[in-house]
Amino acid sequence: MARAVTNRRKLIVTVAAWAVGIAIFFPILWTVILSFKSEGDAIKTPLEVLSSAWTFESYATVQERSNYVRHFWNSVVISLGSTLLGLIIAIPAAWAMAFVPGKQTKNVLMWMLSTKMLPPVGVLVPIYLIFRDVGLLDTKTGLVIVLTLINLPIIVWMLYTYFKEIPGEILEAARMDGASLRNELIHVLTPMAVPGIASTVLLNIILAWNEAFWTLNLTAAKAAPLTAFIASYSSPEGLFYAKLSAASTMAIAPILIMGWFSQKQLVRGLTFGAVK
Amino acid sequence: MATKASRAAARVMISPAVLLLLGWMIVPLALTLYFSFLRYNLLMPGMEEFTGWDNYSYFLSDPAFTAALTNTLLLVGGVLLITTVGGVLLGLLLDQPFWGQGIVRILVIAPFFVMPTVSALVWKNMFMNPVNGLFAHAFKALGLAPYDFLSQAPLLSIIGIVSWQWLPFATLILLTALQSLDQDQLEAAEMDGASALSRFWYIMLPHLARSITVVILIQTIFLLSVFAEILVTTNGGPGTASTNLTYLIYMQSLLQFDVGMGSAGGVVAIILANIVAIFLMRMIGKNLEA
Known part of the structure; x- marks a missing residue:
């Protein structure tokens, strides 16, 4: 910025x-x-709270009483699982659309995006009934499947916008040197695409970790991730602020840290490349 | 450049993603549509029968639907107003040079990463609770009677909570857009004697228009489906005072087990969301060509 800014x-x-x-x-x-x-x-007044003694007891109680670790683990499995599965499906698709664009590419991309606009509540009933009938209700597998599908359009889009920025000449040079499609993908494209893939992974873990429609509706005690577990604090008995705080702090800390690292990608991912 | 072989390979690579999304879309949608024409209650299995448009006429004439539609519009509109105006103001502030920009940026975007159930419960208990909440303590310190936010102004309280979650998103995007503004243009205007207000009105706001539209459209898609925040704070009440469309359909399908009625509601929700989606898709589509 050229303009002189006064210290005042x-x-x-x-x-x-x-x-x-x-x-x-x-x-x-x-x-x-x-x-x-x-x-x-x-629950005391703010000043009394600040001057009172510090203790770790809530963290211990939360774990003892509710098996916090299991819910945390469910969140980890569901968010990592759905992100990895999504990547496996999305990388080839995004690669093909970015480097071998056809007449339909734009339409396919737009159509994928349109599936994201479907309000989840519009398909809640059939998904719930299908899951009940095939035994996927309250399972981590079921949630991995649903979260993979709802985040797949975002993964494809993000990867597509990153892949588009990789210069095509490099791929052609590799092709001239006789690289097969497979080698091209593994040795040339992948290393160049790693930063884009990393940001995509980060954003999708965040989205999956915080997803709170399907996780609340499709799980009970067994497969409940943290979103659903924390919701159980909405009808508490007795004193629970410290325990709620401890459970919440542990639930948001990892994602908060990840989020701070992915600020820039967040803009790009959530606007489908419309704002960079 | 693309050979026939690579075209074929490309098609093979795209197809898993396309087929999965197609299945994910078509199967449940077709079922929702089918159920919406059935009398189908999970408590009465085996009694399903075709009822034509009955579910739709019941759903649409239910006073709860009118209430839920109004609440949905107020919730979406209220949050959009707060977050876009707030986002522009915050963007303008954070775009100026100051000490500790990186840290303040981190503080401002933090709420976006907090899971909905946590932010709703934190606001409900630690802030809005009429006995132990911070607001209650503040009211008492000022000699006022404590106010029970979630039962006296449930919808407004939820608008507040959801706005807190989405303000960072609007701020981040609008700040990104502001940073791409050509500084020379602003300086030239300043030299020509344009006031700060007219510089904002005639240079910055037009530059931001696109990003503001994107913020509004994307937030609308998400805000139409606000659910967890209502579930853990008010359960849609008192009465239907804070029930939005998503919550109403959830109640009908999974709490009252009325699959037919819930599905009819689902179809209505899909139609409403599509109206917004069409505009959003056009915006993004235009960008794809550029």
Whole structure:
């Protein structure tokens, strides 16, 4: 920026920006603080909360009482599983559309996107009944399948926009040197595509981890990931703020960290390349 | 450039994705459509029979549908208004040079990564609870009576929670768009004596128009399907005060086991979502050609 910025102006903007940033982040910060308090202290007035003793007891209780680790593991399996399965299906498709575009490529891409616009509640009943009949209700396999399918259009689109940016000449050079289609894919394209694939993976793990329509409707106690497990805190008995905070902190921490690394890709992935 | 062989290979590579999505779309859609013309309740198995348009006329004439449709529009509209206006303002603020830009950016986008059930429960208990919530403590400190947000203003409270989740998304996209604005143009306008307001109105806003449209359309798709936030805060109540279309259909299908009626509702929801989708698809399609 060429314009000279006075320090005074910069100071004012700094104060305003930090104030807004902290205000927006505050609910998360407060949850983390409460997770290190005892149940009795967690419901006191803010000043009393801050001056009370710090403790890890809620983290221990959450695990003991509800087998937290299992739900966490379910979330890991479901989000990683659906992302990997999605990649396996999407990489060849995106590769083909980016490097061997045909007349229909654009239509296929747009059609894939249109499946994403289908409101989930519109197909809730049939999916629920099919899952009930084939025994997929409350299984990790069932959720992996559903989340793979709902995120597949985003995976294909993101990979497609990244693959488009790989210069075609490199592939042609490889072809001239006699590389087979398979070798071209493995030795030339894949290394160049790794950054794009990595961002796609990151965004999709985030989306799958936080998905809260299908996970709530298709699971009960057994396969429930964290989204559904945390929902069970909506009708609690007695004091539970500290435990809710501890469970929540553990549920959002990994994704928050991943999300911060994928800010840029987030824009691109969620706007289907419309904003870069 | 593309040979016949590579064309054929390309088709083979695309087909798994296409076939899976086709199956995922056609099978449930056809079933939803089929169920919507049946009298079909899971509590009365074996009693299914064709009822024509009955489910639709019951669903559409149910006062709960009118309430849910109004709530859906208010929820989507309210959140869109807050997040786009807020997003533009925040984008403008964060686009200025200041100390600690990276950290503030991280703080601002954080809510987007919080799972819906967590953010809804945190707001419900730690903030909006009329006895122990932070707002209640603040009201008491000011000598006011505590306010029970979720039972006295359920829809507004949910709009607030959902806006908190989506403001980062709007901000991030609009900030990205602002950063691509040509600075020379702004400086030239400033030298010519254009005020800050007219620079915003005549240069920045037109530049942002496209991104604002994208934000509105994409958020609308997601906001039409808000579910978890309602499930864990109000269960759609009191009455139908915070029931949106998605939640109403969920209640009819999985709580009242009325598959026929739920499916008719599902078809209505699909039609509504499609109206928005058509506009979004056009925007993205145009971008694909450019």
